[in-house]
Amino acid sequence: MKERMEKRVLVLNLDHTPVGIVNVQKALVLTFLEKATSLVHFDYLEIRTVDRIFPYPAVIRLYEYKNIPYKGVMLNRNNLFKRDQHTCQYCGGDKRLTLDHVIPRSKGGKSSWKNLVTACHRCNTLKGDKTPEQAGMTLRTLPFRPTLSYFLAEYAERHAAEWLPFLEVKPVG
Template identity: 55%
Template structure:
């Protein structure tokens, strides 16, 4: 059961994504309420049938001082659609600093991209302009909401009303 459930805070703001068993448990223990259920799937036991959660809302407000996307290798790959940002291949991927570290480049969302080993070696210790290599897209730091909406894999249609709200809250 690899399906995911959108978890909303008490104020209906997107908080996280969790597994179906975790979401069902939160609803069953009365820690959350079912906001939307899957139209295609149900959860079955020997004696009962339950709606499969798609969106749940916590009964208590969870205060998160910073709601950002962690800078990790996998999150960079997700942002860049698991493609080399120079040639577009999905093979032999690694990370590349647009401005090389040896020249003062930082390890940040705005300076890291996904690159295949071949292009990364070809670029070497140069900037893309100096190596005459064009970036497919400029690196950027995704907001929490954008990351949930665009890079979390498959999205349920029932999530969209909660993921299309104003993003400025999460910056």
């Protein structure tokens, strides 16, 4: 039973944009207080009380729109590795990973989502202080700024396929 209660529930705003993830207890409280409605359930799970059985919520939607300021996904090493699926964006390797500035800092390149990629130590050294074109290297995928939906979709693919219809699974810009 404990394992079931640890399953996460996706929370959507009134306009169906993801606003967060809560535990099942919080999801049930929100639905019982009529602050949210359950849209999708985990088919193979249920919550039992002494005299009732409740479907286990997978996705809930708030009844009122909440203006939640979007701060974006934090730019850090771990999130960059996640975005790039822990593989070198030049050779596809997954050993000795580092970060590479596509346009080197010495040439005015910034530390931003669209200028940083995951690179193995070997490719980063080969590229050195050059652009990929100057080094004769090709990026496997162009760097992009991921959304919260993008990262939630990665989680959903492994733990909660019921969320996928509500998430953006392709990168934006």
